[in-house]
Structure formats: structure tokens, C-alpha cells
Amino acid sequence: MPGAIVIAGRESREESSTRSNFPLSTKPRRRFLAGVELLGQSVFGRLVQKLEDAAFDHLSIFVESSLAPDFDDAVSDVDGYATTDVWRGAERSLIEAREAGIDCVLLVRAGAYVEFDPSDLIQLHRESGNFITRACDEHGPLDLWAIHPDIVDESRILSATLYGAGEPYYRVPGYVNRLQNLRDLRLLVADGLSSRCGFRPRGFEVRPGVWMAHGADVGRGARVVAPAFVGSDAKVSEQCLITRCSNIERNCKIDYGTVVEDSSVLTGTYMGIGLDLCHSIADGNCLLNLNREVMLQIEDPVVMRQMRNNKPRAEGYRQLPSNFRRGEAVLSVADNS
Amino acid sequence: MLTSGPVIVMQVPEQFTGGEAHNFMQEVGPLLESNRPRVVLECSQVRSMDSAGVETLLHCLEEALKRDGDLKLAALSPEAEVILELLRVARVFEIYPTSEEAVRSFNAIPVDALPQESPWYSGVFGDLGALKEAS
Numbered sequence: 001m002p003g004a005i006v007i008a009g010r011e012s013r014e015e016s017s018t019r020s021n022f023p024l025s026t027k028p029r030r031r032f033l034a035g036v037e038l039l040g041q042s043v044f045g046r047l048v049q050k051l052e053d054a055a056f057d058h059l060s061i062f063v064e065s066s067l068a069p070d071f072d073d074a075v076s077d078v079d080g081y082a083t084t085d086v087w088r089g090a091e092r093s094l095i096e097a098r099e100a101g102i103d104c105v106l107l108v109r110a111g112a113y114v115e116f117d118p119s120d121l122i123q124l125h126r127e128s129g130n131f132i133t134r135a136c137d138e139h140g141p142l143d144l145w146a147i148h149p150d151i152v153d154e155s156r157i158l159s160a161t162l163y164g165a166g167e168p169y170y171r172v173p174g175y176v177n178r179l180q181n182l183r184d185l186r187l188l189v190a191d192g193l194s195s196r197c198g199f200r201p202r203g204f205e206v207r208p209g210v211w212m213a214h215g216a217d218v219g220r221g222a223r224v225v226a227p228a229f230v231g232s233d234a235k236v237s238e239q240c241l242i243t244r245c246s247n248i249e250r251n252c253k254i255d256y257g258t259v260v261e262d263s264s265v266l267t268g269t270y271m272g273i274g275l276d277l278c279h280s281i282a283d284g285n286c287l288l289n290l291n292r293e294v295m296l297q298i299e300d301p302v303v304m305r306q307m308r309n310n311k312p313r314a315e316g317y318r319q320l321p322s323n324f325r326r327g328e329a330v331l332s333v334a335d336n337s
Numbered sequence: 338m339l340t341s342g343p344v345i346v347m348q349v350p351e352q353f354t355g356g357e358a359h360n361f362m363q364e365v366g367p368l369l370e371s372n373r374p375r376v377v378l379e380c381s382q383v384r385s386m387d388s389a390g391v392e393t394l395l396h397c398l399e400e401a402l403k404r405d406g407d408l409k410l411a412a413l414s415p416e417a418e419v420i421l422e423l424l425r426v427a428r429v430f431e432i433y434p435t436s437e438e439a440v441r442s443f444n445a446i447p448v449d450a451l452p453q454e455s456p457w458y459s460g461v462f463g464d465l466g467a468l469k470e471a472s
Binding site: 274275276277278280287289292293294296297298299300302303 | 354385387388415416418419420422423424425
């Protein structure tokens, strides 16, 4: 009977210094990219949903406390899973799994978007007879492991054991986006809207390639040109143009006559009247231009701002299963049996 | 402030917002009141610009055009470029990669340099009289 653990923690300084292609290396990364809502749901939310759908007997989620605010759009009530040390939480969860007689646990560190079949990985792991099987793609190893709970050893740090493990590797056959930087984030949106991967918009395809979620409002004379996405309760005002793989996320407002081209407008962002947003990511009053690799804080609220009435999700949004146990802040185990 | 002949080159401040933009306007205003003002605003230092800054640039351009002059932008920093494009005003200005090029652009057709006895078109078409004789 397999189990699964999902952890979400910020990178250590050592790990982030190994990134060679992070375009904004001189600036701190504001948000945890796996928690950012894209095409209606975050990478983290999609991962949790995938594991739920795969019907693991035990599913544990640990989110670093400092990241919890970034996850408001990923899963509901993420505070219930917040902890200061996600790896310690994972260790305790593994010990529980061992005591419950579970022979294989899938451990995923949220970050990259990886399309894989959990049952494939578990099967390979069991056949190999090893304690640790790590997933990889053509660019190297990924933060996804199938492990035997017996690897937990009080004298060794779990993260060091996992990152130090070598072969065997499970080669992920599907699409992988490592979400290492904001350029990757735009690429994921473009690939999702262009059907190059399984990162599909959460909404209705109102015209070929044009996706809208519940409550999206497109004004008269506004044009939404495929492929594009307008999220729930987002408003696109009159005479606007949304085009070239652009996504307007939940609770955004694009005001009169503004053009959004090859850009992402993240949840709850207001874009003012008559603007030209191209090759950019807009998040509240923060604007990142990918062509020039410039990040700007726009102090003028009539140009860009975070909407004050950033409404919560509509009723009926997916909740984590009610049988999640939240007795301890550091450990949450689902038991579907 | 640097001057190069009749063309005035001015540096736009790093923080081109609210109060700074107002101070800048106070400084550049008298220059724009001359006859046919020719101004280049060098924007390489600009790190931040708000709508007050953009409004100041547009006001300067308007004043220059009103007096039959012109105002050009040069050496835009990436930040300034992004803001001007976002607010759709980049297309209103003539923009040059360096202030030297911007200054040269004012003298692209050196009318004053032509000798007065020659007709204006001789610089472009050569000596038409000689052509006539040859035909």
C-alpha cells in the first residue's frame, strides 16, 4: 500500500546558488512559484489533486510557514499544514507509514511541474528492490522520490539521504517544467494554453483556444484572441485586447482599452486604462518585463495595483478531503481506508 | 547640463516621480521658452518614473513643439523604456540610443551649412546646370 508526502519549502542558499539560468539572480524571488495560481490552479494544487486522484492510502502535506500566504490559492486551509521544518515533518510521516506497514512512499518536493504516472514510478521502485528511486528528466534529477520508509534513520538527515542518493533513476516520460524562474512560469502558461502539455486551464473553452472560468466578465467590444484564459470573477473591460497566450487570473480587472499581449496577470491585479502590457508578468503593483529583464514597483495605483476586494474562491472550490487529520500542526495524514 | 551648439542635453533624474519631476520642470521650463528650442533628455539614470514623470515629459514635448522646436529622448534605461511602453507614450517621442545620436539627428539636414549662393537642392541633386549641359 503506497503513501505520499508533499512538502513545500523554500530553497536553501546553497541550492539557489547552483541555478545558472535564473534571470533575476540579483533580485530576491518574491513568490514561491509552485504556489502561484496559473490558468485557474497552482502547480502545487494540481499536484495534490493528482495524488488524491491516484488514491494513495496516506497523503501528508507540509508547507513551510513562511510560504503559507502564497498558498491561499493552491489548497484551501493550507495553514493547517504549515510547519517550520518540512523535512522533519516528512520524517515523522515516514515513521508513521512504517508503523502502518506501508512499503513505499512517494515523496514530492513541490517546485517543478512534472507530468508522471505515480503507479509507474512505484512499480519501478518495487521491482528494483532499492530503498530510494529518484525521478529525473534529460536535464538531471528532480525532487521526486519513491522511498521505502525504512530509510528513516535518527542519525541521518532525511534531505541529505535523499539528495545524496544515486541510481536507480526513474526517467519521467512526460512534460517537465522546472519552474526555476519567471520565464519558466510564462513558458508553462504558454505550453498549457497551446496544449503542449497537460497543464490545462481550469474553466470552459468558450471558443477554440479561449478559456474562461466561472464568473469571468468580458466587456462589449473587448477581444479575447486564442489562445487565452480569463479566470473566475475576472473582468476585462470594453475595448481591451487579450492575446498571444495571455492569462488573466482570478479577481483581476483589466480596465478600458488596455492591451495584454504575451503576458500573465496574476490574481487580484488591477491594470489601468489604456495600457500596453507586453511580454510581462503583472502581480499587484509589481511588473516584470521578461524581454528587458526588469522588475518594477509601480507606485501609481491608477496604473497598477493589488485589488482590495480580492475575493476568496467561489463556493464549491475543491477542498481537501474532510478526513484529513489536523491534530498536530506539523503532521497531517489522510487515511482513505 | 551640457550644451552642444543650439541643442541642449539634459539628464533626467534617477527618481523621476512627483516632486523630482516638478523640480525638473522648473529647471527645463525656461529653456523651452526660447525660440525653436532643441532639447535632448538623457534618460540613462532613470530607475523609477511615475505618471507625474511621464506627464512632465509630455508637457516638455508640447512646449517645444509649440515653439517650433523639438524634444527627443536618448539612452533610455530599461526601466524608463518599460514604463513608456506600458503607458503607450514611447511612440510619441523620437528615441535615440545615445545623446550624441539624438543631437546629430537635429542636424540631419544641415540647411545652415549650405552656401547661400547655391540653391537648396544642390546639396541633394548636385549641380543641375552641369547635368543640363551634359545632356
